Amino acid sequence: MKQQADLLITNARQICTIPTHNGGPQRGHALGDLGLIEHGAVAIRDGLIAATGTTAAIESTYTATKVIDAAGRLITPGLVDPHTHLVWAGDRAAEFERRIAGATYQEIMAEGGGIAHTTRATRAASLDELIRAALPRLDTALAHGTTTIEIKSGYGLETAAEIKMLDAIVALASKRPVRIVPTFLGAHAFPAEYIDDPDGYVWLVVEEMLPAVAAWRAERWPGDLFCDVFCETGAFSLAQTRRILQAAQQMGLKLKIHVDEFDNLGGARLGVELGAVSLDHLDVTSDEEIALIGGSDTVAVSLPTTPFGLGASHYPPAHKLLDAGAILALATDCNPGPAWTENMQFVLALATRYHRLTPAQALVACTLNAAWAVNMGRYVGSLQPGYVADLVIWEPGDYRELGYHFGVNLVEQVIIGGQIVHPEGVIFQN
Ligand code: NIG
Numbered sequence: 255m256k257q258q259a260d261l262l263i264t265n266a267r268q269i270c271t272i273p274t275h276n277g278g279p280q281r282g283h284a285l286g287d288l289g290l291i292e293h294g295a296v297a298i299r300d301g302l303i304a305a306t307g308t309t310a311a312i313e314s315t316y317t318a319t320k321v322i323d324a325a326g327r328l329i330t331p332g333l334v335d336p337h338t339h340l341v342w343a344g345d346r347a348a349e350f351e352r353r354i355a356g357a358t359y360q361e362i363m364a365e366g367g368g369i370a371h372t373t374r375a376t377r378a379a380s381l382d383e384l385i386r387a388a389l390p391r392l393d394t395a396l397a398h399g400t401t402t403i404e405i406k407s408g409y410g411l412e413t414a415a416e417i418k419m420l421d422a423i424v425a426l427a428s429k430r431p432v433r434i435v436p437t438f439l440g441a442h443a444f445p446a447e448y449i450d451d452p453d454g455y456v457w458l459v460v461e462e463m464l465p466a467v468a469a470w471r472a473e474r475w476p477g478d479l480f481c482d483v484f485c486e487t488g489a490f491s492l493a494q495t496r497r498i499l500q501a502a503q504q505m506g507l508k509l510k511i512h513v514d515e516f517d518n519l520g521g522a523r524l525g526v527e528l529g530a531v532s533l534d535h536l537d538v539t540s541d542e543e544i545a546l547i548g549g550s551d552t553v554a555v556s557l558p559t560t561p562f563g564l565g566a567s568h569y570p571p572a573h574k575l576l577d578a579g580a581i582l583a584l585a586t587d588c589n590p591g592p593a594w595t596e597n598m599q600f601v602l603a604l605a606t607r608y609h610r611l612t613p614a615q616a617l618v619a620c621t622l623n624a625a626w627a628v629n630m631g632r633y634v635g636s637l638q639p640g641y642v643a644d645l646v647i648w649e650p651g652d653y654r655e656l657g658y659h660f661g662v663n664l665v666e667q668v669i670i671g672g673q674i675v676h677p678e679g680v681i682f683q684n
């Protein structure tokens with residue numbers, strides 16, 4: 255007798271199952287193991303992957319009430335975007351124009367633009383306005399194949415406005431079936447009122463914001479909560495970063511750090527020492543620190559959209575990270591400054607060209623390894639049996655078209671937890 259499934263997806267030309275390695279991510283040059291099945295099918299039960307195999311094998315083993323004919327298309331796990339600043343208010347188009355004319359990101363930041371600009375608008379926005387502004391961005395991410403997304407606060411920079419941002423992030427999670435990971439980034443920049451008292455702001459983050467965030471979490475968010483710091487010249491020093499992250503860790507938050515985007519302050523070494531889940535940017539990380547990351551379980555998240563968005567030519571040293579044995583992941587960094595894209599397919603296009611990752615390596619870095627960057631790699635990012643049934647049916651049949659054919663949306667259907675969420679759009683709330 256055949257086994258019962260809820261949903262079968264049959265007749266895929268290729269399925270990239272993205273196997274775990276020893277139950278974990280794909281490290282170093284082992285990156286790019288697709289677990290490719292030709293003429294494949296997927297069986298889904300209770301929102302989880304029950305089995306993958308050839309269509310002939312799955313059809314002879316399973317029966318289901320609902321069957322989707324993938325008709326020669328490609329199936330991969332849903333994309334995971336482990337670093338975004340998706341919630342913001344206001345508009346920085348004028349800054350883009352200035353940067354194109356030659357102003358640098360740091361110059362604009364020093365003049366009170368950049369993050370400070372977005373902070374003024376975000377403080378002034380109501381919770382509802384923030385949610386309304388972010389929802390279309392989340393829908394764009396979903397429509398482009400993102401099924402799990404990390405979203406940071408960090409444009410409030412005062413306790414109430416940071417909590418308002420976390421409330422907006424949680425509200426998004428209730429309105430869309432996408433899996434959301436919240437991050438507290440109170441240490442994103444010094445707000446105008448603390449420009450002359452940076453240590454006073456660090457005190458506020460540690461003594462007022464973090465306790466408020468811990469209380470918020472106890473009431474509002476049962477899952478993981480991350481704490482991130484922008485460790486950078488003009489933002490938070492190494493000592494300030496350490497103080498904030500150690501306090502956050504004591505409160506049970508998991509750690510991420512923005513490190514080495516412009517200057518190397520030693521944040522990567524600190525992140526490895528503290529057991530951060532991920533270190534993000536890594537544009538100017540030293541060889542010594544790359545070796546440390548490679549020997550650790552901290553995920554290296556490259557954000558090629560940032561140099562691209564800044565019109566820069568220096569990209570993070572992805573191959574050195576692989577040589578060192580690091581766990582490499584990719585993300586959009588979606589934000590209103592240098593990197594406004596919700597589209598992980600565009601990240602794949604950049605990573606193949608500027609990191610010289612093969613399409614297979616880039617795909618794993620956008621799925622399984624990205625799930626590890628948000629501590630979800632045990633159940634998200636692969637199509638192994640028991641993993642959540644989050645997957646994308648792509649219009650092309652060959653995985654190498656991801657990244658190769660760029661600037662257009664190649665998604666045909668998005669499925670989360672075994673439910674079609676795009677384009678049909680069930681279980682959406684306004
Ligand atoms: O990751 N580097 C700090 N934060 C963002 C930029 C945020 C902004 O400019 O609004 C980033 O690049």
Ligand code: FE
Pocket residue numbers: 337338339512587589
């Ligand atoms: Fe960022």
